Amino acid sequence: MAVLAGETAPPADAEQSSRAEQSPRADLKAAALPESWEPPVASRNWKSIVLHHSATAQGDVPSIDAAHRRLKDGNGKPWLGIAYHFVIGNGQGMEDGEVQPTFRWQRQLQGAHAGNHLHNEHGIGICLIGNFNQQRPTAKQVAAVKKLVAALANRYGIGRSQIVRHLDIQSTECPGRLFPFAEVIAGLNQGAGLSAGKPGTKPSTRPFVRRAG
């Protein structure tokens, strides 16, 4: 359940010296949020990023939206629509590596993806199309999620310890055994932790309506 499985923080001085070789300007540019991903309304108070897979071979924003509208929350109320803030296509329904913000991002609404109050309220939900228990995400998906996570982390000051897989905060296999998490978070700032969702935090045992994605 370690959030940073297989990763150890480099010594602070090593990190600094490797940074010094790069232009800080170039770093900022690389991590800037592209204009098309900037929310059109005031930003929510984002504190974490939660990574998911769709657990399906194909899909796109409308197909996930339709599926999630059929779900009900713990109070029996239907979901508003797609639970995530961003979807990354795999070439089966969306372009391979294409990133699409959803209505929850456009309107800066809370997510419904984490099964965990804190991460639903303050976590940015990213879903990659595919079943990563069966195969790895495509190279373009990996490149896209790395870019998106880096840009969001930079924009909202989210530290590496607050970038988590769904399985780190809930009893689920999402985003799958073959999701290259260490690669996605490599090179990001360590940052400060939140009070919940830290490595070692036990996943909620509360029942949740959706486990696949």
Ligand SMILES: [Zn+2]
């Ligand atoms: Zn998930």
